[in-house]
Amino acid sequence: MAQAELATEQVLLSEIGRTARNRRQIRGWLAVVLFALFALVLVGGATRLTESGLSITEWKPIHGVIPPLSAAEWEEEFRLYQRIPQYEQLNKDMTVEEFKTIFWWEWAHRLLARSIGVVFAVPLFFFWVTGRIERRLRLPLLGILALGGFQGFIGWWMVSSGLVERTEVSQYRLATHLVIACLIFGACMWIFRGLCPHSGDAPPTKRSQTxxxxIAALGLFQIYLGALVAGLDAGLSYNTWPLMDGAIVPADLFVQQPAWINLFENPKTVQFVHRVGAYLLFAVALWHMVTSWRDAPGTTHARRSVLLFGLVTLQAAIGITTLLLQVPIGWGVLHQAGALIVLGFAIAHWRGFVGEYPRETAIEVRD
Incomplete structure (x- = not known):
């Protein structure tokens, strides 16, 4: 009997060790995916700030990987761009060489997006068929893959809004495109954090997890508002702080009719709402830090709340600087990077209250 129990214990230890190795591999893969998604969002931000997003006027999911390779192909690509309103109204004096600059930004953005699809799908298939992915993670990971494919369509839907009547893409579609990218990033972070070891500390308060x-939801909402600001070029006006147009609450926020449309199409109103959202996020993060440290000083959750508040504060400072400098490209991209870092850490912090995924043995995974 003792030998049988010992053998069973050895088998269980072996299975636990195999599951731990599988989780390390999955975490490594998701870390690469998260880094690639982070880079993709930054390149997308630079593409927007350089007004390069409409330089490629056709959707070629496969053939579009290959850029123009000859002078004739560059001329053809430039002729396609010359047909759209952005060229006619804003860039009439642009040369082919100048066109190449905006083309490469958009091409790099699309190439990186396609590459992430491969980076996600190929390892997912490998881990799946070799039994390394736990059952509880299969549908969520497939859902992320499907959402990534849908995001490709959303990207073209966004670009197409600026090819006929507008000189830029629709702010509604830009915000949708960015939010879906952040949802993919957030979902990967949630799973990644769930596969990491947890401290086991109790939450500081009953409301800490909520x-x-x-805070994570407010971070995502701020990104949505920031996309509206970018889509309307609202950051290029009212470049003062803490006053906006000479007041804490500026006048003429609801001059368009119906009144709700100002929240999406009035640059002044959109920038003001983005500011208010930042103040709210700052206040909630501060309150969360104070209550966490008061009720559970020195615990892992309390330390994370301090770091989260620090990131929110730093992001606020970057945002104010970006506004005061009238959105130079470098600061604009840095502000977008800060937003994604805050979102990612907020989601990881939130996931930390839930705890690590219960461990499955390799036998259960293969069932």
Whole structure:
């Protein structure tokens, strides 16, 4: 009997060790995916700030990987661009060489997006068929893959809004495109964090987990508002702080009719709402840090709340600087990077209250 129990224990230890190795491999893969998604969002931000997003006027999911390779092909690509309103109204004096600059930004953005699809799908298939992916993670990972494919369509839907009547893409579609990218990033972070070891510390308060989720939601909402600001070029005006147009609450926020349309199409109103959203996020993060440290000083959750508040504060400072400098490209990209870092850490912090995924043995994974 003792030998049988010992053998069973050895088998269980072996299975636990195999599961731990599988989780390390999955975490490594998701870390690469997260880094690639982070880079993709930054390149997308630079593409927007350089007004390069409409330089490629056709959607070629496969053939579009190959850029123009000859002078004739560059001339053809430039002729396609000359047909759209952005060229006619804003870039009439642009040369082919100048066109190449905006083309490469958009081409790099699309190439990186395609590459992430491969980076995600190929390892997912390998880990799946070799039994390394736990059952509870299969549908979520497939959902992320499907959402990534849908994001490709959304990207073209966004670009197409600026090819006929507008000189830029629709701010509604830009915001949708960015939010879906952040949802993919957030979902990967959630799974990644769930596969990491947890401290086991109790939450500082009964509401700590809920407040952490609210901070993550506010971070995502701020990114949505920031996309509206970018789509309307609202950051290029009212470049003062803390006053906006000479007041804390500026006048003429609801001059368009119906009144709700100002929240999406009035640059002044959109920038003001983005500011208010930042103040709210700052206040909630501060309150979360104070209550966490007061009720559970020195615990892992409390230390994370301090770091989260620090990131929110730094992001606020970057945002204010970007506004005061009238959105130079470098600061604009840095502000977008800060937003994604805050979102990623907020989601990881929130996931930390849930705890690590219960471990499955390799036998259960293969069932």
């Amino acid at each position: 407040v952490a989720g609210i």
